[in-house]
Amino acid sequence: MKGHVAQLNPKYMPYIPIFGVFLVICLFLPYIFIQNEGISKSGINLVMDTLHLMRSEGANSKVYLVISLLVVPAVLSLVFSLSTIFIKRKQIVHLSCIAFVICVISAIVLLLISKKTLDASEILSVKFLIKYLSIGYWMFMIVSLLGLITSMKAAKINPGYIVLTSMSALWLLPLAWVLMISFRAEIGSFTSYFWPKEFTLDNYKVLLTDTSQFYFAKWYANTLLVATCSCIITTIIVLSTAYTLSRIRFKGRRAFMNLALVLGMFPPFMSMIAVYYILKGLGFTQSLVALILVYSGGAALGYYIVKGFFDTIPKALDEAAYIDGANKWHVFTRITIPLSKPVIIFTILISFISPWGDFIFARVIMGDNYDNYTVALGLFTMLDRANIAAWYTKFAAGAVLISIPIAILFICFQKYYVEGLSGSVKG
Amino acid sequence: MRSDRKVNRLLGYGKVFREGDGLTKISFFIMGLSNLCRGQIVKGLLYLILEISFIAYFIKFGFTNLIGLVTLGTQEQSKVFNKVTGIFDFTQGDNSMFMLLAGVTTLFVIAFFAIVWHASINSALITQKLKKMGKNIPGIGDDIMSLFDSNIHKLLLFIPIVGLILFTIVPLVYMILMAFTNYNQSHQPPGHLFTWVGLENFRIMLMSKDTIAHTFWPVLGWTMIWAVFSTFTCYFMGMFLAMLINMKGIRFKGIWRTVFVMTMAVPAFVSLLVLRVVLAPQGALNVLLQELGFISNSLPFFTDVMWARVTVIAVNLWVGLPSSMLITTGILMNIPSELYESAKIDGAGPVKSFMKITWPYMFFVTTPYLITTFIFNINNFNAIYFLTGGGPATLEYFKGAGKTDLLVTWLYSLTVNSWDYCYAATIGIMIFAISATLSLIVYRRSGAYRNEEGFQ
Numbered sequence: 084m085k086g087h088v089a090q091l092n093p094k095y096m097p098y099i100p101i102f103g104v105f106l107v108i109c110l111f112l113p114y115i116f117i118q119n120e121g122i123s124k125s126g127i128n129l130v131m132d133t134l135h136l137m138r139s140e141g142a143n144s145k146v147y148l149v150i151s152l153l154v155v156p157a158v159l160s161l162v163f164s165l166s167t168i169f170i171k172r173k174q175i176v177h178l179s180c181i182a183f184v185i186c187v188i189s190a191i192v193l194l195l196i197s198k199k200t201l202d203a204s205e206i207l208s209v210k211f212l213i214k215y216l217s218i219g220y221w222m223f224m225i226v227s228l229l230g231l232i233t234s235m236k237a238a239k240i241n242p243g244y245i246v247l248t249s250m251s252a253l254w255l256l257p258l259a260w261v262l263m264i265s266f267r268a269e270i271g272s273f274t275s276y277f278w279p280k281e282f283t284l285d286n287y288k289v290l291l292t293d294t295s296q297f298y299f300a301k302w303y304a305n306t307l308l309v310a311t312c313s314c315i316i317t318t319i320i321v322l323s324t325a326y327t328l329s330r331i332r333f334k335g336r337r338a339f340m341n342l343a344l345v346l347g348m349f350p351p352f353m354s355m356i357a358v359y360y361i362l363k364g365l366g367f368t369q370s371l372v373a374l375i376l377v378y379s380g381g382a383a384l385g386y387y388i389v390k391g392f393f394d395t396i397p398k399a400l401d402e403a404a405y406i407d408g409a410n411k412w413h414v415f416t417r418i419t420i421p422l423s424k425p426v427i428i429f430t431i432l433i434s435f436i437s438p439w440g441d442f443i444f445a446r447v448i449m450g451d452n453y454d455n456y457t458v459a460l461g462l463f464t465m466l467d468r469a470n471i472a473a474w475y476t477k478f479a480a481g482a483v484l485i486s487i488p489i490a491i492l493f494i495c496f497q498k499y500y501v502e503g504l505s506g507s508v509k510g
Numbered sequence: 511m512r513s514d515r516k517v518n519r520l521l522g523y524g525k526v527f528r529e530g531d532g533l534t535k536i537s538f539f540i541m542g543l544s545n546l547c548r549g550q551i552v553k554g555l556l557y558l559i560l561e562i563s564f565i566a567y568f569i570k571f572g573f574t575n576l577i578g579l580v581t582l583g584t585q586e587q588s589k590v591f592n593k594v595t596g597i598f599d600f601t602q603g604d605n606s607m608f609m610l611l612a613g614v615t616t617l618f619v620i621a622f623f624a625i626v627w628h629a630s631i632n633s634a635l636i637t638q639k640l641k642k643m644g645k646n647i648p649g650i651g652d653d654i655m656s657l658f659d660s661n662i663h664k665l666l667l668f669i670p671i672v673g674l675i676l677f678t679i680v681p682l683v684y685m686i687l688m689a690f691t692n693y694n695q696s697h698q699p700p701g702h703l704f705t706w707v708g709l710e711n712f713r714i715m716l717m718s719k720d721t722i723a724h725t726f727w728p729v730l731g732w733t734m735i736w737a738v739f740s741t742f743t744c745y746f747m748g749m750f751l752a753m754l755i756n757m758k759g760i761r762f763k764g765i766w767r768t769v770f771v772m773t774m775a776v777p778a779f780v781s782l783l784v785l786r787v788v789l790a791p792q793g794a795l796n797v798l799l800q801e802l803g804f805i806s807n808s809l810p811f812f813t814d815v816m817w818a819r820v821t822v823i824a825v826n827l828w829v830g831l832p833s834s835m836l837i838t839t840g841i842l843m844n845i846p847s848e849l850y851e852s853a854k855i856d857g858a859g860p861v862k863s864f865m866k867i868t869w870p871y872m873f874f875v876t877t878p879y880l881i882t883t884f885i886f887n888i889n890n891f892n893a894i895y896f897l898t899g900g901g902p903a904t905l906e907y908f909k910g911a912g913k914t915d916l917l918v919t920w921l922y923s924l925t926v927n928s929w930d931y932c933y934a935a936t937i938g939i940m941i942f943a944i945s946a947t948l949s950l951i952v953y954r955r956s957g958a959y960r961n962e963e964g965f966q
Contacts, residue, residue: 380677
């Protein structure tokens with residue numbers, strides 16, 4: 084029976100061939116339109132010009148691209164979409180999906196290489212700019228997208244994949260770029276071209292071995308030390324505070340909670356300078372100990388999430404333990420903490436990762452003691468005006484080196500992070 | 511009610527005085543006497559030592575510090591021409607900043623001692639009553655044991671509170687007080703003194719015709735606009751993405767989520783610095799676009815005011831989308847799917863089921879998160895500083911404030927670049943006022959605050 088295949092959506096089937104035909108029509112519409120010069124070339128025109136060039140000047144491989152990228156996908160889509168009229172099978176619809184995907188990809192690629200190929204082959208008399216692309220091209224792009232969506236819907240594939248893919252590409256782009264730059268051989272911050280001419284591992288080598296100005300490995304060690312110590316101290320403080328507030332109704336409890344709320348509303352830098360002077364008075368400036376103290380000092384304010392979790396542990400457990408002769412300390416160490424693994428991991432994760440990314444406090448406390456810098460501060464210094472020319476690519480290498488461990492940590496413990504956050508949101 | 515409690519406390523001291531016998535009465539003045547005489551030797555000695563050290567401290571430093579707090583220095587550093595050596599001699603003047611700090615420290619020491627005194631009075635009365643009733647008086651060993659049980663809050667909260675006081679409260683009080691002085695660029699110790707000016711800074715910043723007032727209100731306005739846009743773009747895009755990944759037909763949900771989580775796993779400042787370089791006038795993006803033929807001149811991402819503002823919001827969306835997506839995903843998964851199925855049976859389309867099922871639930875649950883994020887964005891130093899440094903700079907604004915400066919970044923530049931600490935402190939207090947108002951609205955409304963006991 085017509086259109087009655089279980090895995091196809093018959094509502095969209097008739098539209099597929101329409102888009103296929105439309106696509107071929109687009110080839111005849113003006114692809115490039117330059118008003119001032121009066122040039123109007125359609126896709127087919129371009130193909131003809133290219134063939135002409137090939138015949139007169141011999142084969143020029145780049146120019147082949149124009150032909151294949153314009154004509155081949157369009158023809159493919161036409162073939163497959165037309166065949167959906169006759170062969171109502173899942174495989175054909177899938178093939179037309181693929182054909183349309185190729186169309187979309189070639190439209191994007193055309194966008195990217197038009198300037199290069201057209202300028203090089205001198206088919207046009209002027210330099211090419213994207214704004215010269217005209218209705219033929221844009222209709223090609225739009226029709227192929229619509230065709231893709233329609234055939235996906237007909238094949239009962241969720242067209243949301245298109246959005247997901249494009250968004251993922253957009254989000255990963257900067258990261259991929261940093262990775263690429265970290266392997267670039269040419270130093271210097273701003274180049275007049277995009278793709279590196281040479282790739283090398285030199286940046287990593289210099290970063291890790293050259294300690295004359297920036298001692299990267301030591302920064303790494305510094306930050307590791309600071310992160311570990313502040314992580315331990317913070318976790319202890321947060322757990323103690325949260326347990327006390329959750330379990331014990333002592334006098335001044337409400338007052339403490341309100342105080343914590345109020346203190347949390349002050350911007351952190353208000354106390355930055357004051358803390359610096361206090362530490363100076365105690366003789367601790369430009370030292371990593373000062374940094375550790377600053378990071379973990381105010382930790383008591385961050386009890387909210389852990390306390391919320393402790394609140395969900397039934398008090399009946401505590402009371403059973405009291406009957407068995409335990410005191411509150413035993414309950415804390417032997418019952419509450421083992422039961423709270425997710426939220427403890429969350430706290431450890433957060434307090435370990437944040438010193439890696441902090442810049443403000445490190446800047447204020449360290450001043451210009453390069454050796455005692457943390458990685459964040461060091462990387463920032465690499466990009467200031469004095470250093471950027473020489474250190475740009477090393478900055479990229481450093482950025483990669485610092486991102487990888489944190490990314491791994493994050494991905495491994497992603498589950499706990501989400502649990503902790505949604506726990507706080509649910510209240 | 512509150513005044514009743516205060517009166518009760520005063521009456522309390524009077525009551526203790528009357529109820530106490532001779533020893534307890536004397537303990538009001540010589541701390542620890544009651545404990546010593548009734549058998550709590552270690553405890554009594556501790557109280558006594560504390561009292562003696564406090565009196566010593568007060569005589570040696572405390573008194574001068576308090577006076578210094580009030581005057582903030584009377585003698586400026588001056589130079590006297592020394593005829594013998596032929597150069598100017600500098601006589602050491604008062605350092606206003608140290609005096610302020612010392613004064614604040616002394617205030618806290620006094621407060622600390624008051625608490626200790628209060629504890630010693632109570633302890634004196636308790637030991638007296640215990641002795642009268644013939645009960646056992648706890649020795650120091652028993653006291654330590656109780657630290658692990660009935661008094662465990664004292665043990666567990668000791669270090670947190672010490673850390674809090676040292677690193678949060680004292681600096682904060684110090685900075686708040688600084689807002690009432692004129693500690694700015696022209697009054698830098700040790701060369702110059704600064705002094706109390708009361709509410710003058712607030713008046714200048716809010717109501718005068720000075721440049722600084724012309725800076726404050728626009729910066730405040732931009733801060734609010736920025737907070738609204740950055741919060742809501744991240745929120746809605748995150749929700750959209752979460753719903754997209756959560757849709758039925760999408761496979762490999764975990765992989766899609768991990769892709770976005772990876773951008774979150776890279777430390778924010780790294781991504782921001784990278785993007786700053788990428789979007790610079792000769793940065794990678796502009797070069798790429800020119801190479802491809804999109805544009806002939808660089809796009810002014812950071813140099814034009816409107817462009818800069820839109821760019822920071824867009825970049826913040828890039829940075830903040832993954833965490834918003836994670837949170838909404840967690841919540842979305844809690845909505846029972848039966849609701850959607852029954853809605854489908856009733857003929858509801860995707861839009862309707864979103865408006866009637868997803869959105870009300872989501873909004874209700876994430877309201878505290880929204881407001882927390884809003885307040886976070888008001889103070890979002892990193893997102894602005896690493897991208898634009900607050901720029902583009904303009905002459906209309908006071909000393910180095912730029913068109914994308916938030917209140918916090920302006921505070922930072924006032925502190926670090928132009929040393930106008932008093933103005934920085936004033937701004938800090940304003941930020942606090944705004945955040946406090948918003949937070950109070952949230953926490954009063956949110957069920958968690960009210961239903962805390964409900965869980966138990």
